[in-house]
Amino acid sequence: LAKTTQPISMDSYEGQEVNITCSHNNIATNDYITWYQQFPSQGPRFIIQGYKTKVTNEVASLFIPADRKSSTLSLPRVSLSDTAVYYCLVGGWTDKLIFGTGTRLQVFP
Amino acid sequence: DTEVTQTPKHLVMGMTNKKSLKCEQHMGHRAMYWYKQKAKKPPELMFVYSYEKLSINESVPSRFSPECPNSSLLNLHLHALQPEDSALYLCASSQETSSSYEQYFGPGTRLTVT
Numbered sequence: 001l002a003k004t005t006q007p008i009s010m011d012s013y014e015g016q017e018v019n020i021t022c023s024h025n026n027i028a029t030n031d032y033i034t035w036y037q038q039f040p041s042q043g044p045r046f047i048i049q050g051y052k053t054k055v056t057n058e059v060a061s062l063f064i065p066a067d068r069k070s071s072t073l074s075l076p077r078v079s080l081s082d083t084a085v086y087y088c089l090v091g092g093w094t095d096k097l098i099f100g101t102g103t104r105l106q107v108f109p
Numbered sequence: 110d111t112e113v114t115q116t117p118k119h120l121v122m123g124m125t126n127k128k129s130l131k132c133e134q135h136m137g138h139r140a141m142y143w144y145k146q147k148a149k150k151p152p153e154l155m156f157v158y159s160y161e162k163l164s165i166n167e168s169v170p171s172r173f174s175p176e177c178p179n180s181s182l183l184n185l186h187l188h189a190l191q192p193e194d195s196a197l198y199l200c201a202s203s204q205e206t207s208s209s210y211e212q213y214f215g216p217g218t219r220l221t222v223t
Contacts, residue, residue: 042214043214
């Protein structure tokens, strides 16, 4: 199971783009990269998942370079409601979902 | 319906009590999970059920006893808990057991052991 490293916290202002980078140097060939968001006293919520290159959905984009040793979650034009903890997870078909320490994003008005 | 429900929302119990947490999903998912989360920490996996059978027990103390009566329901029976067991208990489900499948989490049960 590949270990992930993320910044402990980040600050931003409303309307800005936020990029959270996750390092996973020992990612395996069949590992996926998944991001979850968690608000206080709620369960985590799936944001996006990718394997390589770029994935985009209605809430975020995920950029994965060719070597796959890192990934970047991009949140366009954040609002106060994006204040949350963001978890990067890496794992394959047979792996359990193991949460790392996460990044605490604080958005200011 | 993409919702996982958990009851109760809050639970206060003494160390000699027996209580149960309940979780329900109607998405046809065949994998269900229990996680424990302490304040300002990431969720920690406790148990995994696959097709109603226990597939993973993360060395959880026997005072926590999971049960999967059918594919939609998951229970966690609690007995003789300790104050350090106070935490948010999260239930989740996914199509199959694999980190590549999206997990849907419930809102959690906030447990306080006195």
